[in-house]
Amino acid sequence: MNDRLEGFDSIFYPKSHAVIGASADLSKFGGRYLRVLLGFGYPGKVFPVNPKESEILELKAYPSVTDIPEEVDFATISVPAPAVPQVVEDCLAKGVKAAQILTSGFREMSAEGEKLEMAISNTAAKGIRVVGPNCFGVYCPAGGVTILPGGDLPKESGPVAFISQSGGYGIRVPRRAYGWGIRFSKVISYGNACDVNECDLLEYLGQDEETRIITAYLEGVKDGPRFFQLLKEISRVKPVILFKGGLTQGGARAVNSHTGSLGGQEEVWNAVFKQTNAIRANNLEELLDTMLAFMHLEPKPERKVCAMGGGGAITVTAADICDRLGVSLPLFSKEMEKKLLPNIPAVGASARNPVDMGSPGPPPHMVKAVMETVLGDGVVNTIIIDEIESAASNPDGPMAKLLIETKEKFDTPIIIVLPVEAVALEFLERESNRRKSRDYYLSEGIPVFLTLDRAVRALANLDNYYQRREALSSPA
């Protein structure tokens, strides 16, 4: 293991844990963190540190980390900014391997804060890894630790890691992803990166066996050349999906108030994406959608999609979207059209690709016949079910079963688009059924998206990644 990665296991799987600035007062970050950590079921020993208390939440409290009589592997620090450098010194003296600093008010705020932060960096260089300051910490369910305020995050691990320069997204992304069945190996809000930075995290996750898909929200990068090199190397073995904030001039200005990094330079980033094969997500939605695609879909040497919808405009829209995003909808032969025609309504439908099933609620036997015909023939190898109402209305109904059976029978990916169609307050039960159906599909390895546009974008991101990886790895 690289020197830069020493101490990282203590961040994610701490054997024991000091909470410095712990308090019974939940209005304080240190108070909230202690409560959340205990509630999350952290399995190691926890040592609250607070000079004014002898006991917090039924745990013995210590005046300083150096007063703790046992070994301390990891520390969470939440004391006022001016006190942080000394606390980090104390941790180093105590032999703590790594720490996370939740406190804000450093480089992102003032020149004085920047000095404090430099002092911390200097201490870190002497032998303690530091995450933060100005961060929400680390979530690693296998290590029993969670990010602030993520006491509600699942205890179950998953294949996705998320590196976030933003604390807000550090909690928002796993929370929102939860409803889509996306589970995480690690989430790291790393804030100002006075020691552990995006490069270190990328390198660690590149080697991490728990992580199959790396994702990140970044504002700035400390060491451009190293970052570029790592992105390129890791992208050869694992997908790295990046949402880069602050690419515009206005965004770069906001980045400066947020994490004190330099954003901007959109052209540079365009080149980075192109040359490293990192996957670009243009917003939070695309980041989540692309995670979902990589979780459930395998690469195909040649993607050939059949899109099925009910209604002409749906299929016109589908054709436009696939064409724009470079996803192939093969033209069906006249023979194929002839085979399909008896299986769709005689009027108001179309046996071309996309297949127009004539109405938003086609009977399952028709959908089955069309899927079996096109898959049996091998003319396509992926099915998109686009806004077919019966796929959303009843998770126990015949349509849901049929889709799952077809996926198994042909060992072929099926992608489902289930929009929130009934957005009025009085239709909450329909939304409940939609969510039940979605969860059923997800549990069977079928990704579900909110719009066709988002589904096809995620699919295109996946296919482009694997195609370019293949091209980059073959001898020129």
Added chain:
Amino acid sequence: MNDRLEGFDSIFYPKSHAVIGASADLSKFGGRYLRVLLGFGYPGKVFPVNPKESEILELKAYPSVTDIPEEVDFATISVPAPAVPQVVEDCLAKGVKAAQILTSGFREMSAEGEKLEMAISNTAAKGIRVVGPNCFGVYCPAGGVTILPGGDLPKESGPVAFISQSGGYGIRVPRRAYGWGIRFSKVISYGNACDVNECDLLEYLGQDEETRIITAYLEGVKDGPRFFQLLKEISRVKPVILFKGGLTQGGARAVNSHTGSLGGQEEVWNAVFKQTNAIRANNLEELLDTMLAFMHLEPKPERKVCAMGGGGAITVTAADICDRLGVSLPLFSKEMEKKLLPNIPAVGASARNPVDMGSPGPPPHMVKAVMETVLGDGVVNTIIIDEIESAASNPDGPMAKLLIETKEKFDTPIIIVLPVEAVALEFLERESNRRKSRDYYLSEGIPVFLTLDRAVRALANLDNYYQRREALSSPA
């Protein structure tokens, strides 16, 4: 009134209504249409026509339209395609002013169907207006008529008209828009346009006093020069928002199976949008969002937005989006920043624009102080509240009241972004609260969008429209 528009009032406000092909059998379109029309509360006389029945749904049935002893203003036709031309002849003979043909299987299907359709066009030219064939008909709440299968559409009218070449979107758009509080003056699914076409409808709606905002989903256009001229003229007085399907090659192919029109030619359409000042919606979501913006927001000679969010990444993302879409977030002066600083948290926040309120749930008094400071100073004239949790969690809470009071007090637009944050099944109650909050804002004239990206796109569409309208109307 133009000759081309004769008989149009009979389409939207029919004094009496024959349903030809009516049936008690709900599996038939004619059966469903009759049921829906009666259920919708159509106020005029209804005459079912079916040679095999003497009474349908307690109404006397007639063998043919010509057997009806009273005047018939409008007819809905749902008989097999080969029988349609004679039925239209009969309607003309009876003096019916206008008809809609729900039946499919014409030009969009076969050469034979095309011949039948030409026969209908010829009859129409003799003095009866025909909507369709291959359509779902017309919804006009003020006239008591509804589109198929729109028995559930609201009876309340609104300022938006929607012209749809697609029957599917003809019903989907008003249904989905319903939950966003968007109400319609007229929705027309006009199908193959054998007589009444998109130009006629555009011209009619341009003059229609019930219609303030014209919107359309189009695949092809029959008379390019007339369409162009109308778009240009009407855009001078009312916004016309177009979602054009089939712009790509693949989409154009699908258009041909759907409505038998010619799609494609993206460059041509780019020029049409530019030269006419019609507003382009790139998908169904943008169409709905832009309707919402035009419903609730007034033009500003110079839009100056303050975006407020909780968390650095939210504000970085907001700055990127506004920069990309050309929406101005004015830089605050040092004095303004000084005035704002006491009203936001001392650390982890930012008094620049976008304003970072430090956390996703800032207390209402801070939000109030920031809004009053920036609005009172006049440095901005529009507020965007971006994903502030307390704005969504409680429609009766202080944050909701505060936002509405501020809008009134400063007579300034407020735009709210309320994402569906808790997408898991078990969080349905949070979604219920979100919908309640949204409905409250909408009822007070505050538009609510699902993402900031969608909000800013809709705002940019509105501002670009009015700015260009101003520029086009001033002497060069």
